[in-house]
Amino acid sequence: MEKELLTVSIYTENFVGLLNRITTIFTKRHVNIESITASKSEIENVHRYTIVVRESETLIKKIVKVLEKQIDVIGAFYHSEDQTIYQEISLYKVNVENVNNSKFKEIITTNHAKIVAVEKEFVVIEKSGTKEETDKLYNELNPFGLMQFVRSGRVVITKQKMKISEILNNNKNN
Amino acid sequence: MEVQTQTKPKSSIKKTIRITGAEALIKCLLAEGIDLIYGYPGGAIMPIYDKLYKYQDQLNHVLTRHEQGATHAAQGFARVTGKTGVVFATSGPGATNLVTGIADALIDSTPLVCITGQVASHLLGTDAFQETDIISISTPVTKWNYQVTKSSEIPKVIAKAFYIANSGRPGPVLIDITKDAQFGELDFVYEKCKAIRSYTPVPEMDINKVKAAAELINNAKKPFIVMGQGVILGQAEKELKALIKKTGIPIASTALGLSGLETDHPLFVGMVGMHGHYAPNIKTNECDVLIAIGMRFDDRVTGDLKRYAKQARIIHFEIDPAEVDKNVKTDVAVLGDVKVTLKALLPFVNETSHIQWHQEFKDLYELEYEVVIKDQLNPKKSGLTMGEVIEAINKYTKGEAVIVSDVGQHQMFACRYAKFTRTRSKITSGGLGTMGFALPAAIGAKMGVPDREVIAIIGDGGYQMTIQELGTIFQTKIPVKIVVLNNSFLGMVRQWQEMFFDRRYASTKMVNPDFVKIAEGYDIKAKRVDKREDLQAAIQEMVQSKEAYFLEVVIEKEDNVFPMIPTGASVSEVRLE
Numbered sequence: 020m021e022k023e024l025l026t027v028s029i030y031t032e033n034f035v036g037l038l039n040r041i042t043t044i045f046t047k048r049h050v051n052i053e054s055i056t057a058s059k060s061e062i063e064n065v066h067r068y069t070i071v072v073r074e075s076e077t078l079i080k081k082i083v084k085v086l087e088k089q090i091d092v093i094g095a096f097y098h099s100e101d102q103t104i105y106q107e108i109s110l111y112k113v114n115v116e117n118v119n120n121s122k123f124k125e126i127i128t129t130n131h132a133k134i135v136a137v138e139k140e141f142v143v144i145e146k147s148g149t150k151e152e153t154d155k156l157y158n159e160l161n162p163f164g165l166m167q168f169v170r171s172g173r174v175v176i177t178k179q180k181m182k183i184s185e186i187l188n189n190n191k192n193n
Numbered sequence: 194m195e196v197q198t199q200t201k202p203k204s205s206i207k208k209t210i211r212i213t214g215a216e217a218l219i220k221c222l223l224a225e226g227i228d229l230i231y232g233y234p235g236g237a238i239m240p241i242y243d244k245l246y247k248y249q250d251q252l253n254h255v256l257t258r259h260e261q262g263a264t265h266a267a268q269g270f271a272r273v274t275g276k277t278g279v280v281f282a283t284s285g286p287g288a289t290n291l292v293t294g295i296a297d298a299l300i301d302s303t304p305l306v307c308i309t310g311q312v313a314s315h316l317l318g319t320d321a322f323q324e325t326d327i328i329s330i331s332t333p334v335t336k337w338n339y340q341v342t343k344s345s346e347i348p349k350v351i352a353k354a355f356y357i358a359n360s361g362r363p364g365p366v367l368i369d370i371t372k373d374a375q376f377g378e379l380d381f382v383y384e385k386c387k388a389i390r391s392y393t394p395v396p397e398m399d400i401n402k403v404k405a406a407a408e409l410i411n412n413a414k415k416p417f418i419v420m421g422q423g424v425i426l427g428q429a430e431k432e433l434k435a436l437i438k439k440t441g442i443p444i445a446s447t448a449l450g451l452s453g454l455e456t457d458h459p460l461f462v463g464m465v466g467m468h469g470h471y472a473p474n475i476k477t478n479e480c481d482v483l484i485a486i487g488m489r490f491d492d493r494v495t496g497d498l499k500r501y502a503k504q505a506r507i508i509h510f511e512i513d514p515a516e517v518d519k520n521v522k523t524d525v526a527v528l529g530d531v532k533v534t535l536k537a538l539l540p541f542v543n544e545t546s547h548i549q550w551h552q553e554f555k556d557l558y559e560l561e562y563e564v565v566i567k568d569q570l571n572p573k574k575s576g577l578t579m580g581e582v583i584e585a586i587n588k589y590t591k592g593e594a595v596i597v598s599d600v601g602q603h604q605m606f607a608c609r610y611a612k613f614t615r616t617r618s619k620i621t622s623g624g625l626g627t628m629g630f631a632l633p634a635a636i637g638a639k640m641g642v643p644d645r646e647v648i649a650i651i652g653d654g655g656y657q658m659t660i661q662e663l664g665t666i667f668q669t670k671i672p673v674k675i676v677v678l679n680n681s682f683l684g685m686v687r688q689w690q691e692m693f694f695d696r697r698y699a700s701t702k703m704v705n706p707d708f709v710k711i712a713e714g715y716d717i718k719a720k721r722v723d724k725r726e727d728l729q730a731a732i733q734e735m736v737q738s739k740e741a742y743f744l745e746v747v748i749e750k751e752d753n754v755f756p757m758i759p760t761g762a763s764v765s766e767v768r769l770e
């Protein structure tokens with residue numbers, strides 16, 4: 020089975036230790052996690068993990084069922100690239116000496132990036148977008164002396180409904 | 194007091210009492226109907242043991258000789274009764290000693306609630322004396338685990354623990370309680386847990402799937418059922434029997450499903466898998482519809498998956514959605530409680546008989562009998578065989594006993610040759626294959642069903658992994674029967690060395706102590722048999738004994754279990770010799 024980039028969304032209770040339970044389900048099967056983010060969700064007291072993996076759909080389907088089976092997991096889903104709208108945020112730390120260069124300013128504007136901090140020795144630039152977009156900016160800023168670079172995991176909105184409230188209500192009425 | 198109750202409105206608010214976390218835990222157990230605990234004390238759980246002392250008239254705590262023994266005893270108890278087994282252990286080494294039993298319980302779907310003491314919460318993360326992160330350690334082997342750091346959490350968490358352990362597909366739960374949470378006080382009130390919003394224990398049955406399954410079954414020329422422990426866990430023995438009675442479909446069992454249907458049922462064709470019977474393995478690759486009921490297509494059952502039942506349509510009755518399509522792709526998956534789904538199926542299946550097809554199983558059995566079984570039961574060699582020992586046990590127990598086996602050759606002989614007339618009678622470590630399981634599990638089983646005969650069948654290797662539990666038998670006077678089949682080898686590994694490693698017997702030869710003397714040291718009646726002519730009398734004496742009894746039977750050293758599906762081979766390549 021061919022490997023593809025897939026996003027796994029997991030809605031959970033907010034308990035300590037759950038992250039470990041979730042990640043071991045991937046690592047036990049030798050699935051490398053490309054990125055992982057955790058945040059609150061649209062429902063109060065419900066957490067959401069977004070995990071991006073490069074794996075075959077067959078294996079991820081099985082993993083999602085095992086995730087679902089965990090007591091404190093409310094629901095788990097996976098989505099292919101075209102079923103998601105996503106962003107990653109990148110931060111670039113650049114030496115302040117190079118900033119007054121007109122080429123530099125042009126790069127910031129054409130890439131729709133932002134300067135979010137100016138310090139004595141450096142500036143910090145922020146860019147949200149796809150991996151390709153933040154990579155492009157990386158390549159263009161590199162000649163100016165990148166002091167640090169960091170990129171977040173994906174944050175993802177899915178086109179498909181995930182019906183978490185329904186699951187919660189169903190189990191309550193048991 | 195009277196005045197108070199008069200002025201209080203009649204509301205549903207339950208009265209609370211102010212007690213410590215430790216006492217609250219004991220009261221939770223009592224509220225759950227628990228009267229038996231297996232465990233071992235230590236510093237971090239002492240407040241709980243102190244309260245146990247106060248409630249000793251209501252709660253029987255069995256002091257095993259090792260925490261692993263406590264888990265297996267609780268498993269044995271749970272497997273014969275269907276009730277939840279409870280285990281206590283202290284922090285650090287006490288907790289880590291539970292891990293093997295917990296892993297065993299998870300893979301064999303056994304309901305356990307394990308309570309571990311933990312260092313005080315202000316010491317967490319400081320590498321304090323006997324601090325281990327048992328939550329992280331036990332995460333991959335528990336159905337659920339949770340660390341309690343506040344006394345007030347105890348009632349809710351324990352209620353959840355019992356609900357989770359024994360609902361849906363059962364499994365082990367570990368609750369770690371810090372020492373300060375045991376000492377601290379709370380306003381106690383107990384309410385059983387009836388639902389958890391993030392947890393669906395039993396998936397809803399889809400009647401269309403039931404009908405689709407019935408249609409496949411009705412059109413099948415060569416249908417074949419493989420039952421697993423799910424039938425026993427789901428208490429669906431009657432429903433299963435009604436199904437085979439109506440359809441006449443030949444049925445085999447996995448190792449853990451054994452005794453869910455009586456061995457001498459006319460449609461029962463034996464065990465599937467690596468050392469299962471010849472016919473059901475061969476016929477797996479000849480049937481046209483394979484109906485899997487409460488089993489999980491373990492690799493010891495399927496052999497090479499790429500060549501497993503490829504010709505057949507597959508129907509899977511299962512409670513755990515994660516098992517569906519995990520190893521074998523199904524045509525129809527009927528999710529739900531197997532007692533409910535089988536009952537729903539019955540009116541949709543036609544009354545059929547498959548005499549010709551069933552006859553094919555019988556013919557293959559005859560072949561297996563000639564090549565394998567005959568020689569086991571009536572050996573030409575002078576040395577005793579494991580098969581004839583089990584057969585003698587059948588004779589004197591009339592198949593009424595609970596047989597608890599360990600792991601190895603003797604386990605497979607017990608699965609293949611023991612006869613069962615009642616459900617929940619074959620207890621063994623299936624998924625994990627834990628040597629050392631049987632002795633403590635037999636103790637727990639006997640405590641669960643004191644009116645039944647419980648016989649542990651153990652190899653000389655596995656016996657010495659938990660032999661210290663003879664001390665538990667000595668102290669409790671629990672009348673379990675122990676049969677050690679001594680072949681002076683780690684027999685199963687030796688068999689593989691013989692077959693696949695050119696007889697290079699690396700570290701499988703056992704130099705054993707005098708087992709009879711050891712048993713006698715614990716005041717257990719003991720006997721050793723090494724001649725065929727003494728076997729029957731010894732087994733009879735053991736079965737008739739009202740007390741615990743130890744019987745060592747000296748077995749032919751280099752005997753092998755057959756049939757066998759070598760690793761990586763297909764079920765149809767099962768070897769008779």
Ligand SMILES: Cc1ncc(C[n+]2csc(CCOP(=O)(O)OP(=O)(O)O)c2C)c(N)n1
Nearest residue numbers: 601602603626628652653654655683684685
């Ligand atoms: C805890 C543990 N360690 C190792 C093994 C691997 N193993 C499987 S069967 C076996 C041999 C068992 O020997 P014995 O208890 O004498 O039983 P026999 O096979 O001779 O009947 C071993 C070592 C195991 N299953 N469990």
